[in-house]
Amino acid sequence: MRVRFYGVRGSIATAGDENHRYGGNTSCVVVEAGGETLIFDAGTGLRKAGADLMRAHGPTGVNAHLFFSHLHWDHIQGFPFFGPAFVPGNQLGIWGVQPPSNAVDADGHPATLELNLEALRAPDPTGGVKAAMASQMQAPNFPVGLDAMRADLRFHDLPYGEKLSLSPFVTVRHIGVDHPNGCVAWRVDADGKSVVYATDLELAEGDRGAVFEGLVDLARGADVLIFDAMYTPEEYAGSAKVQAAGIAAGGLFSRRGWGHSTFEMGAAVAERAGVATLALFHHDPAHDDTFMDALADRAARRRAGTVVAKEGLELSL
Numbered sequence: 001m002r003v004r005f006y007g008v009r010g011s012i013a014t015a016g017d018e019n020h021r022y023g024g025n026t027s028c029v030v031v032e033a034g035g036e037t038l039i040f041d042a043g044t045g046l047r048k049a050g051a052d053l054m055r056a057h058g059p060t061g062v063n064a065h066l067f068f069s070h071l072h073w074d075h076i077q078g079f080p081f082f083g084p085a086f087v088p089g090n091q092l093g094i095w096g097v098q099p100p101s102n103a104v105d106a107d108g109h110p111a112t113l114e115l116n117l118e119a120l121r122a123p124d125p126t127g128g129v130k131a132a133m134a135s136q137m138q139a140p141n142f143p144v145g146l147d148a149m150r151a152d153l154r155f156h157d158l159p160y161g162e163k164l165s166l167s168p169f170v171t172v173r174h175i176g177v178d179h180p181n182g183c184v185a186w187r188v189d190a191d192g193k194s195v196v197y198a199t200d201l202e203l204a205e206g207d208r209g210a211v212f213e214g215l216v217d218l219a220r221g222a223d224v225l226i227f228d229a230m231y232t233p234e235e236y237a238g239s240a241k242v243q244a245a246g247i248a249a250g251g252l253f254s255r256r257g258w259g260h261s262t263f264e265m266g267a268a269v270a271e272r273a274g275v276a277t278l279a280l281f282h283h284d285p286a287h288d289d290t291f292m293d294a295l296a297d298r299a300a301r302r303r304a305g306t307v308v309a310k311e312g313l314e315l316s317l
Helices: 046-057 128-135 210-219 233-237 263-273 289-302
Strands: 002-007 028-033 036-040 063-067 091-097 152-158 164-167 170-177 183-190 193-198 224-228 241-244 247-252 277-281 306-308 314-316
Touching: 002 046, 002 277, 028 046, 028 183, 028 193, 036 046, 036 164, 036 170, 036 183, 091 128, 128 152, 170 210, 183 210, 193 210, 210 263, 224 263, 263 277, 263 289, 263 306, 277 289, 289 306
Parallel strands: 036 063, 063 091, 091 152, 193 224, 224 277, 277 306
Antiparallel strands: 002 028, 002 314, 028 036, 164 170, 170 183, 183 193, 241 247
């Protein structure tokens, strides 16, 4: 099993010398496992992922599965630039998750992806993840529509909680996590190895602590846990000033309820679940390379076996 990071930034892509070592593209991770190619999220890193896949497999030989954690802008905006989708002969399974009908968050939003409950697992549903991809490729937002993609695209809305077998050797499962409008964390198991992709989540407290326990169960014994650590503990608590492009914007305020976590929270999950490697992910766009170096040092001292994800980082299991 191999894990490669193509986009590690959260909320919005960043560019500039101050971010060149950790990277500025938004969420996209490719996992090669059991002969299958799995892509997690379609942030701006998806463009380079597509180019690399076409180089590796030929321009018409790409066969992959794309899994969405949720449909916020920074996790879908790379989809119109995924080169293999425009080439006949390539195949792409595109997976979202339906919300359970009785699960809502504190604001009344579905606890997982806001997708079409009627679609079940039928390919090419009229709503759900296909509708979300199509809507961002409509005028005036984009010059060509979804119909310009000539590859074999198969859209699926997976029933909440259903385990997916991509082959006899590769299984994928998920759990809902706490994020505005809902989100899911994914786990891949193949050849005795496992990776958990858990971004855009905030560890629940108090009566909603079951979300935390569910994530621990999902990550139990995983070789790698990719975890949303967008804020420092001080930023999350509101004891640190917000940074805007490296400049202190002033004001102390908490990020509680914003749907993101810290490296301390990631360490707690990793310890409880017996995870081998914790990979911190979804970096704040205001955190430049110098800031990230300091964060990496703090996180490594907090828990051995912790790495901070960078674009181009590859983990071989």
